[in-house]
Amino acid sequence: MNPPFIPQRAMVIMAHPDDPEFFCGGLVALWAKNGTEIEYLLLTNGNKGSDDPDMTPDRLKAIRQQEQRAAADVLGVGNITFFDEPDGELTPSPALREQVVRQLRRFRPDAVISPDPTTFFWHNRINHTDHRAAGQIAADALFPAVGNRMYHPKLLAEGLEPHTVPHIFVAGTVQPDFFVDITDVFETKLEAILQHTSQIPDTEGLAERLKQWHTATDEYGRTVLREAYRHLQIG
Numbered sequence: 001m002n003p004p005f006i007p008q009r010a011m012v013i014m015a016h017p018d019d020p021e022f023f024c025g026g027l028v029a030l031w032a033k034n035g036t037e038i039e040y041l042l043l044t045n046g047n048k049g050s051d052d053p054d055m056t057p058d059r060l061k062a063i064r065q066q067e068q069r070a071a072a073d074v075l076g077v078g079n080i081t082f083f084d085e086p087d088g089e090l091t092p093s094p095a096l097r098e099q100v101v102r103q104l105r106r107f108r109p110d111a112v113i114s115p116d117p118t119t120f121f122w123h124n125r126i127n128h129t130d131h132r133a134a135g136q137i138a139a140d141a142l143f144p145a146v147g148n149r150m151y152h153p154k155l156l157a158e159g160l161e162p163h164t165v166p167h168i169f170v171a172g173t174v175q176p177d178f179f180v181d182i183t184d185v186f187e188t189k190l191e192a193i194l195q196h197t198s199q200i201p202d203t204e205g206l207a208e209r210l211k212q213w214h215t216a217t218d219e220y221g222r223t224v225l226r227e228a229y230r231h232l233q234i235g
């Protein structure tokens, strides 16, 4: 079966608009095609993602929200929750964790995709500080806070009961153990990424770069396009 696991509800927790498409657009497209209800939770507003001297942080934030909505529509993702943390300054804190727990207890997903907080270096690059911070905030929310009554009692008063998310798919990891063949949805992933016009200076070479990045040999020796995750289970 591809993908090997299909949740009923999945939440994608990432740092920036465009992260979901780059990190996990293939798996999201496959899940959506199979009827999974999917929500995005984006922790920063992405307001530093430009080198254009005429761009302002406020304008960029608005543009990136529109681009993110368009990309989510391509993949079949429903609701998007935008937090407003400044780009480049995401820092794990109990307050931010509480906000993430609130969203998890509201939506009650059975799967979450979030970045690997331990990936400091990614191939020959430095992984963005916000990706690492988002990964840690998500992990700390997923265990033990979201499933524990003692954490964030304010949420109980709001009627948000504890909830355990049984499956976590960690993206952008150097220790993958869960592989998803995205060959059938590669074009959909590419089309979704291309909605992030403000972030892609070179659309020409993008398809080729993306293809190279995803090309791998599967367990039968076939060349496939795939995404790689680390699969964690709770409960």
Ligand SMILES: [Zn+2]
Binding pocket: 015, 016, 018, 019, 128, 131
């Ligand atoms: Zn990012």
